[in-house]
Structure formats: C-alpha cells, structure tokens
Amino acid sequence: MDSSYSSSSICCIVIVSILLLDSLLVCNGGKTSIYVRKAEKTVEMPLHSDVFRIPAGYNAPQQVHITQGDHEGKAVIVSWVTPDEPGSNTVVYWSEENCEAKKKAVGKVYTYKFYNYTSGFIHHCTIRNLEYDTKYYYVVGDRKLMRKFWFTTPPAVGPDVPYTFGIIGDLGQTYDSNITLTHYERNPKNGQAVLFVGDLSYADNHPNHDNVRWDTWARFVERSVAYQPWIWTAGNHEIDFAPEIGETKPFKPYTRRYHVPYRASQSTASFWYSIKRASAYIIVLSSYSAYGKYTPQYQWLEQELPKVNRSETPWLIVLMHSPWYNSYNYHYMEGETMRVMYEPWFVEHKVDIVLAGHVHAYERSERISNIAYNIENGKCRPVKDQSAPIYITIGDGGNIEGLANDMTEPQPEYSAYREASFGHAIFDIKNRTHARYSWHRNHDGYAVEADSMWFFNRFWHPVDESSQ
Numbered sequence: 001m002d003s004s005y006s007s008s009s010i011c012c013i014v015i016v017s018i019l020l021l022d023s024l025l026v027c028n029g030g031k032t033s034i035y036v037r038k039a040e041k042t043v044e045m046p047l048h049s050d051v052f053r054i055p056a057g058y059n060a061p062q063q064v065h066i067t068q069g070d071h072e073g074k075a076v077i078v079s080w081v082t083p084d085e086p087g088s089n090t091v092v093y094w095s096e097e098n099c100e101a102k103k104k105a106v107g108k109v110y111t112y113k114f115y116n117y118t119s120g121f122i123h124h125c126t127i128r129n130l131e132y133d134t135k136y137y138y139v140v141g142d143r144k145l146m147r148k149f150w151f152t153t154p155p156a157v158g159p160d161v162p163y164t165f166g167i168i169g170d171l172g173q174t175y176d177s178n179i180t181l182t183h184y185e186r187n188p189k190n191g192q193a194v195l196f197v198g199d200l201s202y203a204d205n206h207p208n209h210d211n212v213r214w215d216t217w218a219r220f221v222e223r224s225v226a227y228q229p230w231i232w233t234a235g236n237h238e239i240d241f242a243p244e245i246g247e248t249k250p251f252k253p254y255t256r257r258y259h260v261p262y263r264a265s266q267s268t269a270s271f272w273y274s275i276k277r278a279s280a281y282i283i284v285l286s287s288y289s290a291y292g293k294y295t296p297q298y299q300w301l302e303q304e305l306p307k308v309n310r311s312e313t314p315w316l317i318v319l320m321h322s323p324w325y326n327s328y329n330y331h332y333m334e335g336e337t338m339r340v341m342y343e344p345w346f347v348e349h350k351v352d353i354v355l356a357g358h359v360h361a362y363e364r365s366e367r368i369s370n371i372a373y374n375i376e377n378g379k380c381r382p383v384k385d386q387s388a389p390i391y392i393t394i395g396d397g398g399n400i401e402g403l404a405n406d407m408t409e410p411q412p413e414y415s416a417y418r419e420a421s422f423g424h425a426i427f428d429i430k431n432r433t434h435a436r437y438s439w440h441r442n443h444d445g446y447a448v449e450a451d452s453m454w455f456f457n458r459f460w461h462p463v464d465e466s467s468q
C-alpha cells in the first residue's frame with residue numbers, strides 16, 4: 001500500500017515537473033495576465049441615457065470639446081454644436097486672475113449631411129495667445145442661453161516640465177465606455193490632457209452609420225473634453241465610407257466635427273500632425289491615409305522627425321490607431337506595412353513610446369525593433385533594442401464590439417504584458433529622464449496600477465528599464 005502510494009506520488013511529481021518545464025519552454029515571452037475578465041456582452045447605452053442628455057433650453061450649446069490649437073500650447077480650439085440655429089460664433093473667455101478682462105474669439109460654423117441625417121450647427125473657434133499655466137473660463141452660446149466651462153493651459157514648453165497625460169482608445173458609448181471614462185476622471189493621478197488613439201463613437205456600427213450616435217458620443221464625453229484637451233487620432237471607425245448609401249467621401253463626419261491644429265506643424269491634412277505640450281513632442285499618424293514613399297504623410301514625417309529638439313521636448317510620443325506589435329488574434333499584422341515603412345526612423349530618432357488602439361485589449365511590448373531584414377538576409381525577428389520605443393496597445397476603452405480575448409500562443413518574446421480587460425493608462429512625466437507609466441483596469445479601484453513601469457527617456461537616460 002505504502003509503496004504504491006509513493007510510486008503514484010512520484011508519478012504525479014514527474015508529470016507536474018514535465019508540465020512546468022514544458023510551460024517554461026513554450027512561454028518564452030513576457031507575462032500574460034492571469035486576470036481573466038468574466039465574459040459579458042458590451043451593450044451600448046440607450047439614447048435616453050442620462051449621459052446623453054441634451055442641455056435644457058432653446059438652442060443650448062452641446063457637445064462642447066477642446067483640443068490644442070497651435071504647436072506650442074498657447075491656443076485652444078473650442079468646438080460645440082447648436083441644434084436649432086447657428087446662434088453666436090463667439091467664445092468669451094477670461095483668465096481666473098483677471099476676470100475683468102473678458103476677451104472674445106470668433107469662430108466658424110459648419111453643417112454636413114450624411115445620407116438621411118443633417119447635422120446641427122458645428123462651431124469651431126480657436127482662442128490664441130493664451131498665457132501658459134493659467135486657468136481660463138470660457139462661455140459659448142448667446143444671451144438667451146450661455147454655458148460656461150474652464151480649462152488650464154499647459155506650462156511653457158521645456159525639458160523638465162512635469163505633465164500628466166491620460167491615454168484612452170476605442171472608447172465607443174457602451175456601459176463599459178462610461179466606466180472607463182469615470183475611471184480616468186477619478187484616477188488620483190489627475191490626467192491633464194488625453195491622448196486619444198482613435199475610434200471615437202462607433203456610429204458606423206449602426207444602420208446607415210446613424211450619425212445621431214456621433215452626437216450622443218460627443219455629449220457623453222463632454223464632461224471631460226470640455227475641460228481638458230483630448231488629442232485626436234483617426235481610427236478606422238472615423239472613415240465612414242459608405243458608397244452603398246452614396247457616402248463616398250472618407251472621414252466626413254470626423255473632419256467636420258473634430259478640428260486639429262495640423263497646419264501649425266506644416267501638415268497638409270488633419271490626419272497627421274504634431275504638437276508640443278510641456279516636455280512632450282507628440283506626433284499623430286494616420287493608419288488610414290497613404291503612408292508609402294512619396295505620399296504626403298511620408299514626406300511630412302520624414303521632415304518632421306529631425307525637427308524634434310530633445311533639449312526642448314525630451315519625450316517623443318507617437319500616436320496611431322493600428323498597432324505595429326500585436327500578439328492578439330485580432331487585426332493581426334494590419335499595422336505591418338506601416339511598420340516596415342517607418343520603424344527604422346523611430347529607432348533612428350529614439351521615439352520613447354508608441355501608443356495605438358484598434359485591438360480591444362491591452363498589451364505592452366519590450367523595447368524591440370525589427371529593422372535588420374532585407375529580402376536576402378532572413379533577419380526577420382524582433383530583437384531587443386535600447387534605441388527603440390515601447391509599444392502600447394490600448395484599444396480597451398469598452399466599445400460595442402467587445403473584448404479581444406484570443407491571443408497568439410505562445411506569447412512572443414517582444415510582448416512584455418498582455419491582458420484582455422477594459423481600462424485606460426496614464427503617462428506621468430516627472431522630468432527629462434523619468435516618466436511613470438501605469439495601466440488601470442476598470443475592474444480595480446481607481447488608484448490601482450494593474451501594469452506599470454518607469455520609462456527612462458531614450459535621449460537623456462537611455463538605460464534598459466527592464467533592469468529597474
């Protein structure tokens with residue numbers, strides 16, 4: 001009896017050891033989180049939800065949103081919609097310190113049609129020559145009905161200026177989207193601006209791309225984006241290309257509704273542009289505009305990267321929608337052609353971090369590059385590279401299409417951490433050498449960091465962070 005017990009125990013130990021050894025050998029990548037989110041359907045919030053409420057009163061301004069309005073952070077684009085008539089084009093604004101000195105800026109108003117939908121009156125007004133690091137109040141609307149908001153301008157551009165960015169992607173307008181936004185708002189790290197990596201409203205998932213869902217989305221996020229700028233990136237759900245209903249001009253609703261300061265960085269289209277903000281230089285790219293050699297985006301980026309002065313803005317951040325490094329079985333390798341075109345430049349210019357969405361999950365890469373390959377040498381695997389960026393996929397805002405939870409196995413070596421949960425991230429720049437990065441899962445308390453690391457700046461402190 002004793003001997004048969006001990007032989008079966010030994011057998012068990014051997015099997016477990018083989019399994020463990022096997023898992024160690026197979027799992028040669030980073031960490032796949034053991035946290036598995038309960039499978040639930042993501043459900044869009046109904047039209048009568050309180051977050052979509054139309055402000056009371058005739059022609060009341062709604063869908064108020066702001067973004068940076070110039071290259072340095074001294075201007076703000078204020079946008080809003082009036083439903084019944086154009087109303088006033090003017091934004092009245094004043095600084096907290098000098099509320100007697102009220103100023104005015106005059107904007108423009110646009111409308112558009114999309115199949116059987118006609119938009120409200122979409123206003124865009126750029127306020128210029130603001131003081132840095134100053135709280136401003138602003139009012140939109142006219143005497144009959146005004147609405148007042150506020151924002152704080154960033155500190156003057158400089159190498160050691162602390163600044164905290166929120167990072168959100170693929171948000172949509174489901175109950176989960178609402179939880180993501182609430183988590184961001186209540187995160188004690190207090191993001192000062194949002195880097196939004198594309199896919200806003202998901203209106204195109206509705207019959208005839210029902211543009212009413214562009215309106216509801218803008219009312220939903222107003223509670224954040226009327227008070228701090230969101231930096232916009234175009235995703236595939238912004239294309240709204242629908243020839244079957246006669247809508248053949250790509251990006252029509254997005255470009256009418258979301259203006260960005262692309263001309264300030266000598267860009268010729270709103271889909272790719274750059275801004276400086278505090279100690280960061282942010283380059284926005286378009287996964288859905290031509291990026292091959294000789295194209296406008298290619299030429300612009302080729303000239304743009306050498307302009308970045310890391311003594312002025314040490315942190316070089318790139319936003320795009322479709323990720324280059326993605327180990328989920330969704331949108332697999334969709335970013336590959338753009339990676340092949342631009343990755344050597346990112347390594348040459350020592351980009352710190354690349355943020356993308358599209359895949360509805362979370363993933364963080366190692367510092368890796370895959371630029372040695374030519375069609376003869378066979379060197380086609382990503383390798384550790386301390387001049388390369390870290391790639392973050394953060395398309396986990398909570399949209400109607402649900403979570404991406406099917407991963408390629410084994411986890412590739414380039415993938416440091418991956419998890420299929422909704423959430424947002426924070427990039428908290430401390431000075432020219434250090435930034436605290438954290439990803440926050442919706443299921444956790446507001447202060448919990450589900451994944452985090454210290455970023456060491458690639459120009460000023462290019463030390464391997466994995467040694468920390």
Ligand SMILES: [Fe+2]
Binds near residue numbers: 235236237357
């Ligand atoms: Fe997408």
